[in-house]
Amino acid sequence: MSNFAMIVQLTRGARFSKQYLFVWIWFFLGVACAVASVAIYPVCNTAWSNLLSFSAAIAGFGATLGVAMTVVVPRSCSDETQPKRKID
Numbered sequence: 812m813s814n815f816a817m818i819v820q821l822t823r824g825a826r827f828s829k830q831y832l833f834v835w836i837w838f839f840l841g842v843a844c845a846v847a848s849v850a851i852y853p854v855c856n857t858a859w860s861n862l863l864s865f866s867a868a869i870a871g872f873g874a875t876l877g878v879a880m881t882v883v884v885p886r887s888c889s890d891e892t893q894p895k896r897k898i899d
């Protein structure tokens with residue numbers, strides 16, 4: 812569920828920029844694990860479904876962490892924009 816909540820943030824910025832590549836990978840991995848866990852529940856042992864569900868939660872956390880790191884770190888903190896200090 813957290814994966815779908817972050818779609819708003821992902822679609823605001825540049826959709827496939829380098830900063831969001833990490834987030835998109837974790838996002839799609841989480842969605843794939845969540846869908847697969849529901850699909851294999853009636854077929855396989857429930858432990859496999861639980862494992863995939865847990866993997867989806869971890870991938871969702873990775874995507875959330877990626878969004879937080881991309882949004883929180885301002886671009887003005889790069890070395891190029893920092894004022895040059897005089898060495899006395």
